[in-house]
Amino acid sequence: MLAFVKRFSLKRTKHPRGYEDPQVLASETPFTVNEIEALHNLFKKLSTSIINDGLIHKEEFLLALFRNSSMQNLFADRVFYMFDRKRNGVIEFGEFVRSLSIFHPHTPEHEKSSFMFKLYDLDGTGFIQRHELKKMVGALLSETDLGLSEESIEAIVEQTMVEVDTNKDGKIDEEEWKELVAKNPSILKNMTLPYLKEVTLAFPSFVLDSEVDD
């Protein structure tokens, strides 16, 4: 009986691919070890909702965000791409924690700003180009059913370029982006998740198998 219990508990501590030591993650992020253990509870829930392999697949991510695993949404795709730092099509636990840490209320604004810039830089050229901006506005409009005409979209994009592209080279670079953020910090509001300060309360079952030494 004892042998069985031992084997069982050994099995329990075996972690899936992509798992990282909470101690290491805590040293690199604003989270404590306990908070990372709590986030692991959330991760387990998200990463086993469709495919039980301890990795968050795109469908699982969409399911969590929209309660719909086949939702088409450009921005959710971009967030997933940004979280998937290794670009192997899945989000591992370490990637999940490091990416979420940027959304922590204590994370400096410049990190949030830079994350958002990369997210909007759809082609990864280091610039937000006019056609990318137009594509994003279009995506948002189809999502929200605003019913704006092609001309109005063009007008919004044009007005934004005039205001933000201060060196008039037809694209928004990171410096121009930072100036815009400084003028209008509310465009970063999605980059802060107050929930991250209360993950130990939201996912309290970590207390039962915490591996923090006394």
Next chain:
Amino acid sequence: MDSLPQPQNHSSPAKILLGKYELGRRLGSGSFAKVHLARSIETHELVAIKIIDKKRTIESNMEPRIIREIDAMRRLRDHPNILKIHEVMATKSKIYLVMELAVGGELFSKLLRRGRLPESAARRYFQQLASALQFSHLHGVAHRDVKPQNLLLDREGNLKVSDFGLSALPEHLRDGLLHTACGTPAYTAPEIISRRGYDGAKADAWSCGVILYVLLVGYVPFDDSNIASMYRKIQRREYRFPSWISKPARSIIHQMLDPNPETRMSIEAVTNTTWFKKSLTGSELDCNVLEPEPVIEKSSSITAFDLISLSSGLDLSGLFEVKRKRERRFTAKVSAVEVEEKAKAIGETLGYVVKKTKKGGEAKVVGLGRGRMEIVVEAVELAVDVVVVEVKVVQGEEEEDSQWSDLITELGDIVLSWHNDVM
């Protein structure tokens, strides 16, 4: 005031918990846990930390109860008369619940010193207790162990109800009735003692009645070391009122100490009595005054990025939420000013307290408050003739479904199109 009392033994250095809290003296202890004073190293705030020994909880199968307690306390964090939980920590052998410190100690040590309380003081504590319990019932949590040790006071002398450890949440209800016998006999409803299935809210009402009696009289209404004989006294309503207890107070206690939970006065009903409402100031009745949001200076006009940031794909809060979000967005048929007017009119029709909240820039914001529910309606003119309106519950989100859907229905007139329903 903010300094941690020095430990008696100066040779032992202060113990630091997980690098975050400096542990102070013991405030109390129970069979599974002890409570210590502590100070946050980061903020210097004084807190109370409940330390639970895991070995003992596993032995006695207490684990689900602890998780339940944490969950209950988290749901009830928004009420001024419920002790707040700040965070939870754990090591291999211990669980730490970091909680608000009630510096005033137990209400009943005050009662012990004073004997009994004048009616107006008793009423004030009773009002706060009833308000806290009503709130917890609305959130699907019954306390089930309302007793003197769980009624604490803060610095200003306000009541803080603590220890929702025995509380049961709706998902643990079987046949709609609770079956675990728990509670402390002198304050426990008879249906709990007799181990019949019971309604937690009605059981809490019983305990409230006992508490009110004790506050006014100075001792418990039913007292007998023999449970069977106490139970008999309860059934026969065998207790006496001293001459100084007013008639309306007697009537309330009599109705709350009804051995039959079916006919017993509910907490809801008590709060509607004239005696209860007496000297209740507006601020206590409606303690959730809408705080104006910080004014955000917008020196730049609205750009495409403001528009893009409305995408539900960029809002990751859904990852953390199990419950439904009370938040909807729509494009309005009318101007932002007209949206504002409409929101105010609807608020008045549906009985909300209407507040116009100032905010920089073009946004028109209306705050609506009713009971503990607070809703914010914000209209922004994104482009010429494009007004996007966001309606969201900022407080009390688990309450009254109908309240929310009524409001959404009323707004229908000015909606051009609802945005993608992500739910």
